[in-house]
Amino acid sequence: MGIPERRERxxxxxxxxxxxxAEKVFFSKxxxxxxxxxxxxxxxxxxxxxxxxxxxxxxxxxxxILRGMAILQAGFEAAVKSTEKGIxxxxxxxxxxxxxxDNHPDYVNAMLHYESRDAAADPSGYASECNAQGKDITATxxxxxxxxxxxxxxxxxxxxxxTALTLWGLSTGVVQIIATKGEMIKELHGIDPQDxxxxxxxxxxxxxxxxxxAGRGGTR
Amino acid sequence: MGIPERRERxxxxxxxxxxxxAEKVFFSKxxxxxxxxxxxxxxxxxxxxxxxxxxxxxxxxxxxILRGMAILQAGFEAAVKSTEKGIxxxxxxxxxxxxxxDNHPDYVNAMLHYESRDAAADPSGYASECNAQGKDITATxxxxxxxxxxxxxxxxxxxxxxTALTLWGLSTGVVQIIATKGEMIKELHGIDPQDxxxxxxxxxxxxxxxxxxAGRGGTR
DNA sequence: TATAATTAGTGACTAGGGGTCATTAAAGAG
DNA sequence: CTCTTTAATGACCCCTAGTCACTAATTATA
Numbered sequence: 484m485g486i487p488e489r490r491e492r493x494x495x496x497x498x499x500x501x502x503x504x505a506e507k508v509f510f511s512k513x514x515x516x517x518x519x520x521x522x523x524x525x526x527x528x529x530x531x532x533x534x535x536x537x538x539x540x541x542x543x544x545x546x547x548i549l550r551g552m553a554i555l556q557a558g559f560e561a562a563v564k565s566t567e568k569g570i571x572x573x574x575x576x577x578x579x580x581x582x583x584x585d586n587h588p589d590y591v592n593a594m595l596h597y598e599s600r601d602a603a604a605d606p607s608g609y610a611s612e613c614n615a616q617g618k619d620i621t622a623t624x625x626x627x628x629x630x631x632x633x634x635x636x637x638x639x640x641x642x643x644x645x646t647a648l649t650l651w652g653l654s655t656g657v658v659q660i661i662a663t664k665g666e667m668i669k670e671l672h673g674i675d676p677q678d679x680x681x682x683x684x685x686x687x688x689x690x691x692x693x694x695x696x697a698g699r700g701g702t703r
Numbered sequence: 704m705g706i707p708e709r710r711e712r713x714x715x716x717x718x719x720x721x722x723x724x725a726e727k728v729f730f731s732k733x734x735x736x737x738x739x740x741x742x743x744x745x746x747x748x749x750x751x752x753x754x755x756x757x758x759x760x761x762x763x764x765x766x767x768i769l770r771g772m773a774i775l776q777a778g779f780e781a782a783v784k785s786t787e788k789g790i791x792x793x794x795x796x797x798x799x800x801x802x803x804x805d806n807h808p809d810y811v812n813a814m815l816h817y818e819s820r821d822a823a824a825d826p827s828g829y830a831s832e833c834n835a836q837g838k839d840i841t842a843t844x845x846x847x848x849x850x851x852x853x854x855x856x857x858x859x860x861x862x863x864x865x866t867a868l869t870l871w872g873l874s875t876g877v878v879q880i881i882a883t884k885g886e887m888i889k890e891l892h893g894i895d896p897q898d899x900x901x902x903x904x905x906x907x908x909x910x911x912x913x914x915x916x917a918g919r920g921g922t923r
Numbered sequence: 924t925a926t927a928a929t930t931a932g933t934g935a936c937t938a939g940g941g942g943t944c945a946t947t948a949a950a951g952a953g
Numbered sequence: 954c955t956c957t958t959t960a961a962t963g964a965c966c967c968c969t970a971g972t973c974a975c976t977a978a979t980t981a982t983a
Contacts, residue, residue, distance in 0.1 A: 598879065598883060599815045599816050599818065599879065599883065614887070617884075618891065641902070641905075642898075642902070644892050644894065645894055645898050645899060645902045646902060646906075648880065648888060648892070648894065648899060648902075649877060649899050649902040649903050649906065651880065652873075652876040652877040652879065652880035652881075652899065652903075653872075653873045653876045653877065653903070653906075654876065655876045655879065655880065656872040656873045656874065656875045656876020656877065656879065657869060657872040657873065657876065659818065659872065659875065659876065659879075660868065660869075660871065660872035660875065661872075663818060664837075667834070668868060671838065672864050672868070674864065674865055674868065678862075678865050679865060679868060679869050679872065682861070682862070682865045682866060682868075682869040683869050683872075683873070685861075685910075686866075686869065686873075686906075686907070686910035686911075687906070687910065689909055689910040689911075689912075690905075690906035690907065690909040690910040691906075691909075692909075
């Protein structure tokens with residue numbers, strides 16, 4: 484009997500439709516201004532129905548963020564495959580991150596917005612999926628660093644996971660400063676956001692280069 | 704006639720008292736959970752009075768953040784004075800930042816929380832003061848980089864302001880990943896937050912070292 | 924000192940949004 | 954055709970940010 488299966492599909496379809504509508508609303512009005520009523524209207528559903536599919540507003544928001552993370556992860560996977568040398572993989576990931584920011588600024592804003600909230604709060608619903616996705620992304624980065632260490636294009640005295648996590652933090656920091664202060668920086672110092680990303684790449688390139696100065700200790 | 708002056712002092716005093724009360728409430732309950740009613744109660748005032756001193760909840764929150772920024776700035780100033788060589792000044796600033804995080808986690812959380820919101824929104828009230836303070840902090844960092852370039856302890860082919868801004872972003876990124884994901888990282892990868900800060904310092908040290916490999920282009 | 928004017932403070936009230944639930948409509952089973 | 958199950962609804966509740974007509978206190982004036 485295929486009825487339950489069809490129902491399941493329809494339910495999933497509706498869920499997707501709601502996320503689509505929510506995306507439009509949240510992205511255009513901003514998460515703070517957008518109301519569940521707005522989303523319901525955009526989805527041509529009643530407000531109560533939204534709560535049949537999502538635990539609450541945050542859960543719905545996290546569903547959107549999960550989409551962003553999936554796109555990002557896909558970009559990272561592609562970046563890793565695009566080159567051979569580990570250091571280039573790392574660089575490609577970095578570029579992919581900044582490309583993502585250029586191409587999907589709304590997702591980036593959303594992600595930054597929720598990056599700053601306590602993650603562990605409630606690991607039910609989409610929160611746990613986001614955590615899992617984040618773990619995958621970290622793993623992809625760590626593998627890239629690892630491969631660089633193995634092929635000698637990244638200095639051997641760093642720990643791949645630590646480095647990947649740190650790089651992840653660093654990139655996010657740059658992305659964030661550009662997203663939130665980019666305008667101000669431009670006005671105040673006449674510096675283009677692009678300059679900051681280039682500065683970033685330059686610094687990281689140096690930092691990971693195996694031909695650098697004898698590290699003052701290295702990462703453990 | 705000293706009456707207006709005394710009134711001004713009393714007003715300022717009350718303002719400080721309100722911020723004190725708000726700090727307690729916001730820090731203990733979290734910004735999202737804390738209500739203006741809670742703050743009013745803690746300050747032993749009516750809710751309406753809060754709005755005589757602060758434009759709205761966010762403004763009050765920004766007043767708290769401004770305090771945090773002032774502490775941070777003071778720490779940076781001290782750090783810069785604590786050593787001679789520019790590269791050491793930069794490192795000292797970095798350490799000061801992480802010390803600040805250890806000693807004032809509540810301020811850090813508050814600052815991260817508002818770091819992610821659009822800064823330019825409304826430059827009235829405390830928002831503009833926060834912007835100004837941020838500018839000062841950036842300037843302090845830029846001076847440290849500059850002095851390092853001048854005394855040769857930092858490679859000469861970087862732009863001080865760009866580098867300072869980038870470093871600022873990087874540090875914040877690390878701080879943020881530790882603040883929001885520290886627990887998870889520890890569970891998941893068995894990595895101590897402290898390790899990430901050390902990895903960070905190691906990377907930056909390398910990146911700024913003048914004896915590094917011929918940069919692949921440098922920062923412009 | 925009595926009175927007017929100014930300033931500080933109040934708390935009931937409004938507006939609006941998140942989330943719920945008794946009820947209705949639709950679909951499938953027997 | 955009737956009964957059961959599932960999907961959807963929207964009126965409703967509750968909470969909180971923010972307001973404002975009013976009261977109290979302080980200072981200036983007569």
